[in-house]
Amino acid sequence: MIYNVCCSFHIFLLFALAIFVQISSQAGTSGSKVEVLPGFEGPLPFELETGYVGLGETDDDMQVFYYFIKSENNPQKDPLMLWLTGGPGCSSFSGLAFQIGPLGFKIEEYDGSIPKLILRPQSWTKVCSIIFVDLPFGTGFSYATNLTAQRSDWKLVHHTHQFLRKWLIDHPEFLSNEFYMGADSYSGIPAPTIVQEISIGNEIGLQPRINLQGYLLGNPITTGKEYNYRIPFAHGMGLISDELYESLQRHCKGEYIEIDSRNKLCLRDLDYFDECHSGINLYIILNRYCEDDSPKKHESLGRRSMTQKLEDSFNSRLRVPDIRCRSYGLFLATQWANDESVRKSLHIREGTIGKWERCYTSDFKQQISSSFEFHENLSVKGYRSLIYSGDHDEVVPFMSTQAWIRALNYSIVEDWRPWLVEGQVAGYTRSYSNKMTFATVKGSGHTAAEYKPHEGFALFSRWIAKLPL
Structure with a gap:
């Protein structure tokens, strides 16, 4: 300990x-x-x-x-x-x-x-x-x-x-x-x-x-393993299909953060996962999607870069975001x-x-x-x-x-x-x-x-x- x-x-x-x-x-x-x-x-x-x-x-x-x-x-x-x-x-x-x-x-x-x-x-x-x-x-x-x-x-x-x-x-x-x-x-x-x-x-x-x-x-x-639960969460919430969820489980074996670059099938499935999520507000999936509020692709969402990427999107801004x-x-x-x-x-x-x-x-x-x-x-x-x-x-x-x-x-x-x-x-x-x-x-x-x-x-x-x- x-x-x-x-x-x-x-x-x-x-x-x-x-x-x-x-x-x-x-x-x-x-x-x-x-x-x-x-x-x-x-x-x-x-x-x-x-x-x-x-x-x-x-x-x-x-x-x-x-x-x-x-x-x-x-x-x-x-x-x-x-x-x-x-x-x-x-x-x-x-x-x-x-x-x-x-x-x-x-x-x-x-x-x-x-x-x-x-x-x-x-x-x-x-x-x-x-x-x-x-x-x-x-x-x-x-x-x-x-x-x-x-x-x-x-x-x-x-x-x-x-x-x-x-x-x-x-x-x-x-x-x-x-x-x-x-x-x-x-x-x-x-x-x-x-x-x-x-x-x-x-x-x-x-x-x-x-x-x-x-x-x-x-x-x-x-x-530091929070991202690994996004896939079962998204499946449970009906954001991805049973088939994609099963394929992700089969090819990635539950690991979505540290992925072997040679594991092309896992990377392919994650790209499809991102595509399904392109209009989802990750902070609260019920709410309106705003590009200004949203982190980008899965490769930016490991624990050490995830939070910084998320908070970067909410940092002080030079331009005025959408009021919504x-x-x-x-x-x-x-x-x-x-x-x-x-x-x-x-x-x-x-x-x-x-x-x-x-x-x-x-x-x-x-x-x-x-x-x-x-x-x-x-x-x-x-x-x-x-x-x-x-x-x-x-x-x-x-x-x-x-x-x-x-x-x-x-x-x-x-x-x-x-x-x-x-x-x-x-x-x-x-x-x-x-x-x-x-x-x-x-x-x-x-x-x-x-x-x-x-x-x-x-x-x-x-x-x-x-x-x-």
């Missing part, structure tokens, strides 16, 4: 982190309240703080920008969560504005003025305080003097852990709140690793102690964040960032091939976990998530059953003896809370309150 193999090395790093946090806790952290935002009418009806946490040896060496939204219920007692969006290389502003936060962009024709913001009534901040961070470096408003050196899986893990402990030093009123790590998509790779690093840090006495309770992951990339496409909202976000009045309201330090980039996908080193072993370690430690999937997501099919959960080999505590919202089936769930809950969100995609916010909020609010789904 990873803990046994890497424990000594990581404990060394954590001791170094402990020394660093102790000698630098008095500087490098700043936060300011934000009461109004350009594009939103009137004062914000929730408490928003933005600020920086310095991680480097000097003030401007490495500065992580964050958005912190207090729980709208009871921030003194409600849980605290840190959220990471996928990528690799995308700011958690995505989570704030498009998935689980209290604000979203009004989708309307862009006329050159500041895009309008609207309230999202299903915000998870109704029951939980959430920190959204611009990590890894190069995304959002975070900045570093040596950007390339800070961009890798392991650096992201260490930076997030270091950020959290320093943030809590500056916000001691949240030290007793239950803490959860939340993430989706590609961050299914680093997030369990971060949880393990926090856990080890607590065990060796790092201060401040984090009241770690568990983690939750939406549509998470985990093993998902990427249009991301275009509006880029226009909004690059407005000087917005930066002033967010208390962005002048001269630190040129063009705001939601995603910065180049030169990110993907060093962790699978997070499965970290789930094994965390299961032994007894942390709670919620793993959920949109059941119409073909990027990370729910079948692939079910497969690695089964491979953990824990007994079923509560077997497969529907969970309901307003008397209607919202998905299906199953729970295991390692305190892990798996749930699907019916009719949703990648990621689940974005396409089904009402159901996503019900799922989260029940689980975080330790209630049955």
Whole structure:
């Protein structure tokens, strides 16, 4: 297991982190309240703080920008969560504005003025305080003097852990709140690793102690084998014929990522598979296909290039996409964040960032091939976990998530059953003896809370309150 193999090395790093946090806790952290935002009418009806946490040896060496939204219920007692969006290389502003936060962009024709913001009534901040961070470096408003050196899986893990402990030093009123790590998509790779690093840090006495309770992951990339489940998923959804499915099984033998170039029959079948999929929205197969939103052929969809290709398609754009496409909202976000009045309201330090980039996908080193072993370690430690999937997501099919959960080999505590919202089936769930809950969100995609916010909020609010789904 990873803990046994890497424990000594990581404990060394954590001791170094402990020394660093102790000698630098008095500087490098700043936060300011934000009461109004350009594009939103009137004062914000929730408490928003933005600020920086310095991680480097000097003030401007490495500065992580964050958005912190207090729980709208009871921030003194409600849980605290840190959220990471996928990528690799995308700011958690995505989570704030498009998935689980209290604000979203009004989708309307862009006329050159500041895009309008609207309230999202299903915000998870109704029951939980959430920190959204611009990590890894190069995304959002975070900045570093040596950007390339800070961009890798392991650096992201260490930076997030270091950020959290320093943030809590500056916000001691949240030290007793239950803490959860939340993430989706590609961050299914680093997030369990971060949880393990926090856990080890607590065990060796790092201060401040984090009241770690568990983690939750939406549509998470985990093993690097997710693409292999696209073919059975597509067959089950009626997107390919029985004959093509049988031929793919026969010629590719279940392996669709690392294909021998001499296996012409497998490659032929995959080309036909791509042809059948040329008009399918892989993020949610029920929705309209938009070329602006769509990754290209199967050879770009191995784990290490898949996520980068997917997020490249959602990066900041020079041209205006079709207003009917998902990427249009991301275009509006880029226009909004690059407005000087917005930066002033967010208390962005002048001269630190040129063009705001939601995603910065180049030169990110993907060093962790699978997070499965970290789930094994965390299961032994007894942390709670919620793993959920949109059941119409073909990027990370729910079948692939079910497969690695089964491979953990824990007994079923509560077997497969529907969970309901307003008397209607919202998905299906199953729970295991390692305190892990798996749930699907019916009719949703990648990621689940974005396409089904009402159901996503019900799922989260029940689980975080330790209630049955």
